[in-house]
Amino acid sequence: MSAGETAGEKTFAPTDKRKTDAARNGDVLRSQDLDIAVAMLVGALWLKFVGPWMLDLMKTTLRGGLSGTVRRLMTSPLAN
Numbered sequence: 001m002s003a004g005e006t007a008g009e010k011t012f013a014p015t016d017k018r019k020t021d022a023a024r025n026g027d028v029l030r031s032q033d034l035d036i037a038v039a040m041l042v043g044a045l046w047l048k049f050v051g052p053w054m055l056d057l058m059k060t061t062l063r064g065g066l067s068g069t070v071r072r073l074m075t076s077p078l079a080n
Helices: 016-024 032-066 071-073
Strands: none
Touching: none
C-alpha cells in the first residue's frame, strides 16, 4: 500500500466477473431516494382516500366533546 492509499480505496475498476458475482450475492448499491419517494407516494395516496373520512370523524368527535354530549351521557342514569 502506498502512502496516499487507504484500505477502502481501490486502484483498479472492478472486472465483469466481480460485478456479476456481487450482483449474484446481492451486494449491489441501492438508492434510498427511491424508497423514500415510494413511501411518500403511498402516504399521500393514503391521505387522499382516508383523510376526508378521518377529518370528518375528528370533527364529529370534537363537536361532541365541546358541546357537552359526553358529560351528559356520563351523568345520565343509564351510565350507572
